[in-house]
Amino acid sequence: MPNIDLNSIKIFKRNGDAISTNRGFYYQYLSFLKKWITNFINGDDSPIYTEVDNDIKEVGKNLVFTQLKCYSSDFSLNSKEIKHTLFDFFITYLRYKQNNITPKFSFLTNSGIQKREKLLGKWLNREVFDNSNDLESLKKKNREILKGESNKIRQAKLNRQNISSIKKLEINESYKAFCTILSDDLIVEDFCRAVHWDFGEITTEEAIFQIRQNILSLLKNKLFGNKPIEIIFRVLLTEIYRCSQETEASMRCLTSVDLQNLLSLTDTEISQRIDSKFIQLIGFELEEIKDRIKAVESIQESQAVLIEKLRPNTFEKLDLTLVPYVNDVEEVFGWENELEEVFDILNNKKLITINNYGGVGKTTFAKKFLTINRNKFNNVVWLNIEKSVETSFVFNNLLLSNLRIKLDKEKTVEEQFNIILNELDKIGENNLIILDIQENDETNSALNNIASLRNWKKIFLTRAKLKTLNPYLLPYLDYNSAISLFKLHCSKEFDETVFKSFINYIEFNSLIIELVAKTIENGFDLTLEFVFDSLETQNLNNELLKIDIDLYDKENKVTAIFDFILQKFSVKGINDTEKFFLEYLALLPSTDIVIEDLVLICGKEFYDGNKLSYINSINSLEKKGLVQYENDKKSIRVHKILQQTIIYRLRAGNNDFIGFMFYITWLTHRLTEGYNNPKESFRFLKYAESILNTIKEEYRTSIYQPLLILENEYLHLSSFFFIRDNSDELWADLIRRTEKYLGKDALCLGAMYNNLASTLNIENSLDDIIKYQRKANNLYLQHSRDFKNDNLLMYITSLQNLAQAYLLKDDPENVLKCLQKVAALRKQNYFYNDAQVGVGYTILSELHRRNKNFDESESLIKKAIKYHNSIPKEKRNEFLLSIYYNKLAESSILKNNLDDAIIHQLRSVEILESQEIKNIHAVKMYQFLIDLFKISNNPDNHIIYKDKLESLLK
Known part of the structure; x- marks a missing residue:
């Protein structure tokens, strides 16, 4: 990434703080007002700026810049407004990127996309990032737009009268610098990912009407103290207008505190703050009249619908949606006690959320439960939730048909969803809803609405732990059920000892058991040993395993095990901080990750700040079902298969594991601290071992040196706690790789030679011990001018180890020589206070x-x-x-x-x-x-x- 010189791009910054009074400006004010009110209701005091760096600037967990356009015509990437906005976004992006901040940019409009414009549509749906050809086209188009816009500004500045030659040179040099930035592929792609589009596909009149209605609905919230809605509406608009007129950009900011201060005024004081001229200027009264007309029309339509609904619903023992019953219940193994327990909970509490990691068998369990207990319920609804609960209800035509509902498509999805729930609530007692939620980012609001249905019992299947919705952790299959499931799909013989190791490794994940069994069954000469070894060595994408198998519950489609696992265990609905933290956890052991250890790895001096940050990330990931607490919430676990899919994706990235270099270095320091007191560092050994095992040799390029040093400290510290027959071989291998990568004069080799010597057998390897100790001493002597105390101590340690080797060889002369060198070093450095x-x-x-x-x-x-x-x-x-x-x-x-x-x-x-x-x-x-x-x-x-x-x- 080239260095971004802000002085070289400042000539391209256009004034995004302009003020205007037109319909587009009214739309902007309404959009700002909706965000302000929403933050207030949600208890979010994040500041929102108006007329600063585009129309709206939000400063919260993410930095978001929003450009609003209220237009009657549709847009394409060739539209003047789009080009202008992208350029302004990019200049803002560069300013913040220089400080390692990646903002989010939003283009919000009532209008739509031109029919012939394909690339913008793919950008809108984020599909463009899944296709390399489309992505290259998008980057090329952005370079074209940004270069063209910058050239327009350059020409305009060059065409000014009385411009000096020095100024012209400065303008042209800035243009060249800007073009250099555009040549960086990573910058352009990162910018493209930061831009998000929101097209309303409605007219300007409809857009303003909808947003006004949403605001008026929000103002009914009890937090506004039942104050007159229209008065509050006017005074808040006036406050936004007043704020936008501030000369200083930093003053064009409003927060929830500002809104609360307004609400604390008396009704008379509030009325006095309304700017009547401004309200008249933006046509507020005219919009109110239009709203009243539309409200009358809406009431008439609602009355017509009510008349149609007067006929009673007489549903009994109906499946209101397609329900995935099990054909042969005997082939669904396990959970006999849990089936009874869930039935009892459902009868008592009418709601249960069955949760666990993906692939544990939540859907299969629910199918078995419903197949066995169908006659104990009246009507049944089963919905697979792919995106949101609301849309899954609204777009299920069979459900709408069975309920005899004809939805008004002019209403919002949320309004249509509420109409469906209202109809469901009219149906007789003892009905059952099962929602199979596929993603992690589902909000609880829609689920809370469903949970409140009086005549329905509810089962939610989710990876997330929804603490307010009666969570129930579905246990893993027991051993007998696991082996029966494997045999159901694989008729080949296998070693049961290997199978036990296999299911323990995958943590009894029923999906993986089935996929592996099918892969072996369909392969010509595949064995469980081979597949298990591929799992352990992160080689699941081996060509020999690209066997087509029937997809799990997917309409007779086929795929390979590796592709399906990557898809099934994809991570969605988490922010960048959570994503990075989860990737870090993927390098560690899958279970017994002690939270205290995680915090201490980064150093005691950063304990308090890191503890708060880590706890917040862990809590958020736990809610989304990506980690689980254990040991009274002192430690966490991450499913081994989820860890593996994350590692596969990291390996496919450009920089592999470079993002974890600091963590590796910090962990090395924690192991080094055990030099005098090994017990204190023992707790960190398992994390070092996991990282070294997880990051395979061929993927270490970007962080090879930190891993070599970590491995040295790991082997040294572990020698106090583990008895290994091949310790000398491990040290020799590490030395071989270190010499190859860092050269034979690398100082860290001194410790490695010394450690190798300490593992050799005295009886038959004394000459080798002396050889390696001398090599260590020669290295320390070679680097002695740059010594710090730690290196000096290691040199003295190595000399004294050599002296002890000479003792064993009965060579007192060389023993004394070594001790004399130690004495000289101590005197020269006044170094006498060590073990x-x-x-x-x-x-x-x-x-x-x-x-x-x-x-x-x-x-x-x-x-x-x-x-x-x-x-x-x-x-x-x-x-x-x-x-x-x-x-x-x-x-x-x-x-x-x-x-x-x-x-x-x-x-x-x-x-x-x-x-x-x-x-x-x-x-x-x-x-x-x-x-x-x-x-x-x-x-x-x-x-x-x-x-x-x-x-x-x-």
Whole structure:
């Protein structure tokens, strides 16, 4: 993206703050008034500006600029008004984009789109972004429009009289800079996505009438204190007019507080604030007369409809819509207890919202429920809600026909919806409505209206958790039902052990069970093992799996499993913040994501702000059914399949996972903080492991270095808690990739060489240990001029590890050389306050032990312990303290003091237990303690620690 120089584009900014008094201006004022009133009713105090950067500017969760046009003719992308508006939008877009803000732009008009204009229609419906050819055409058309409009302004400025050559040069350079910006494909596409269209397809008269009626209806709200509607209407319009006349743009702003202040005035004071000249100028009185005429006509039409409806409805045992009954209930497995429980809840409360993730089986459950219990209800309505509840009712012709309703298409969808509900409410008792809601962004208002129907019981099926509508979490299938479902669709033999792993991985999702079974059945030589492996390795789009299968409940259509899962688990109805947060969660474990951990990953210094932000995002995603709380709301879970579909989409993006670089870096810091106290960082290990497993090697390009460093810290910290047979192989592989990507002189390799050396077997790899420790030391020496304290500490640690390796090789000369280098480094940097000082004492202790000087050897170990206890707690390494006590135990044995040896070794093991360390070193410490108890003839403690050791090795 090119750098946007605001000075170079400022000559193209046109005055969007102009004031006019005409019908279009009246339409604009009414539109502003409706937004102002709506915000007030909803308790939203977001400011709304008039005549600032286009007609209306809204500052709330999103920054929205609205251009209003009240026209008698239709529009196309070649319309002058459209071109002019797009250019003004784009200049505003660039101004805010420079500050990393992407506004939303809205073009709102009563008019429609010209019949021959196809591209604008696709832009209106957002279809253009699903077709690469259409999108390229749209970007090309926008470049053409924006370049043409900017050139018009350039020519107009160049044609002014007495313009200097310097000014001409400035204008032309600005034009070139603007064209450079237009050449950036991402900017143009991002701008296109930011623009939204709203065409009313009605006349100017109808548009003004409709919006006035909507406003008058809103003014009946109890919040307006039963004040005279027409008076309030006039004074609010006057206030908008007054505000728009302010010289300073920042003053052309109104909020809910301003409206409340007006309402606090007496009726006399309110009347005095009305600007009669302004009201007369915009033709307000004439519009009132027209409204009265239309109201009379509406009453006449309503009376005619009422006469038609006088005949009674005599519905009994009817399906008022098509109902998807199950042909063979025996083939719908599971939920026997839940079927009875839901029936009882429905009888008692008349309403239940069955919720869970997509694919769990909510629709199947409802079909089974209705098939079994149909004779227990009178009339039934089943509707699949694709977009909105209102439209699903209004556009269901079979429902309208059965209810004998002929809707007035002049009425709004909401008004028509209410007419249908009114008819339903007239029908006799014990009826049933089932709504199968497919999307996540459904508002509760329409559902609340349905919930209030007196003679109907209601079942809502939704991914969202609608807390006010009696939510009921549908459980997953049990194991027997899951395997029966799989066998129903797959006749091939399979390993039941693999099946158990498979269903645990997909969290018993019945949709995935069915899709996988059908895919295997239709494939020539596909196996469950292969499909399961493809799921685990994020390779579900493998060519071998592109087998056509019958779509789930989709009228005999066929598709491949990967395409259907992506479609079924698509995420809609969430804002950009929620989308990014959900994508971040997709990198983490699917369950037991501790909220406290998420907040702490970003650092304790940002705890309060991040906690509030995360809780808000989690609550919003939970309401929409995309995450679920667990463990008394201390942690959350995300369905594994939803996570996978998000990862697939991220991999298809241009920058893969670059947006998560900061999170990866922060997580690395949290692991690094466990250098001295591993237990404190243990909680973050599972998140690092999940990220490293989720982002496969071929998709790491944009964040390769942060992932290498994260993997280094993960392997180091996990070595304290997991016993791995292949640790040396993991380190060697990491080193190989790091050398290839960062070069062999990268400083981070020093820690990796050191860590690899620490995992090698002393008995048969001592020379390799020395080799890698020396490589680490050479790297630290190479970078020593740029050292910070952390790097200096790592250098000292590596030198002392090398010294200990030379001790094992019985090479005291090189041991002393290493210690002399450490001493020189400490003196040079005055660096004496770290945990490695104690390690130096233990190395000297070992030298004295080898010379049979046991008293001095023991004295040095005790100095190490004393020093450990003297340094600040945050610099103490309890793991090293455990080693010191182990050394004391060994020293006591050499001095034939068994009782002291047991005391010291017990202390060593207790420290490891307090730190929850469970590695190879811990195994050796337990074994040494058990051997000591054997010698002391202490069978009770011997058995206790033997059991602990066995538990550790499991």
